[in-house]
Amino acid sequence: MIKIEKLAFLPENQRRRKIILCLDTIEKSIQAADCSVIGSKEISDTGFYLNEILRLVLSDSKLSGEERVDIVSLKNQLQDISGVLSGDESAASVASGVGLLRRVVNNTRHHLLRITGVLPAEWDLIVPERIKSGSFIPETAFVGGKPGRFYFPGLFVYAEDIRSPFNVGSIFRTAEAFGAEKVILSPFCASPEHPRAKRSSMGTIDIIPWEQKKLEIWLKEYSHDGEKTIPVIALETGGTDINNFAFPERGIVVLGSEELGIQPETLKMATGGRVSIPLPGAKASLNVGVAFGILMEKWTEKLSLI
Structure with missing residues (x-):
């Protein structure tokens, strides 16, 4: 000093x-x-x-x-x-x-x-790590014999063609904070290894498991692992109000491109339905990371009551 x-x-x-x-x-x-x-x-x-x-x-x-x-x-x-x-x-x-x-x-x-x-910037802030106490803890993962992170088993996130490294990092941070099991990225997503993604993720890229592949391939591999077919939820406009949406106990939510939204082919795969956030403002638009945070709060709140 x-x-x-x-x-x-x-x-x-x-x-x-x-x-x-x-x-x-x-x-x-x-x-x-x-x-x-x-x-x-x-x-x-x-x-x-x-x-x-x-x-x-x-x-x-x-x-x-x-x-x-x-x-x-x-x-x-x-x-x-x-x-x-x-x-x-x-x-x-x-x-x-x-x-x-x-x-x-x-x-x-x-x-x-x-x-x-x-x-x-937000990634320059010195944020203390916190562990919730007295709250619902869904499941403890064990890696190498050591206690790992808490997560809701069967809660997955699919980021489709998210171009901004900052948004990719933000999605990781939110996914880890709310207890998603894993993040899957489309082949054309910005890399989580990008410096800006690492910064905005606040270190969660090294905590939550992730992989990069097409959604249809991941779904086939998931079902071949002995799991049942998992519902696919699309976070997109024109769907059921998030306040009335019936979130499944297990599922994978798709987040679309910042500019184009979710691809039509992917929307056809949304067996779990399309969910939307009501926006009364003039712009009626949210950053993908912010919208994802709102969805995760609603979904995990309902999971905690099951």
Whole structure:
């Protein structure tokens, strides 16, 4: 970590960039840390360093009035962190301290990024991993003898000719988040290995199984594996209102091209029906990733009640 004394003597623009890098490193360390092994001294030491960082940030001439008020408030909270944690090593106290540190780092980092004009894309955000508790867990997959991801068995996604790598990554992220078993891509989809797809997927391309092949071939292989014929659902305009659609217990949903939608030949294969999202707005149009997210929320909600 760069010493405060060194940061203090840097020109303002350079100091701002260095502080952003420092805060990024600290936040990633906080995210990766195990609260069960963090002591109050570590939190206090980090809090002391951050307090000095905030002192330098408050001297930044480009800071807005609202940002300055926010940082002063965070600085005041940090002042008392050592006293709050003194002699209290309880899990709740440590978790509270860690949460405060992360909020201080995150807010300050984004205030400085705003000044530099380099606003982060979604894949630049430091998002903590979460595990649902007290909710319906459909099935646990085991890979190599180790507990794997949770998913709804028999819930598949077919992305047909999705051209944007960003959208491909977004589909992976949503599919994994809602518990799809697998993603299948048409031969002409953008590659999940594309850098933009990897970024927007937030790492889920390496978590959820996927393969690339024509839908009809995948369906034949699926039935030959001893499984029954699986319903094919088309997410497309002109179908049954999603609020009234009878989602199957198992099925594969087809997402069409951003420009052309689902191919007519594929629509003929939609044995499970066509489902549509009512859109009263003037544009009546949604990004494919957003539409897919709405569908998955509806589908998995009904599966949870079965």
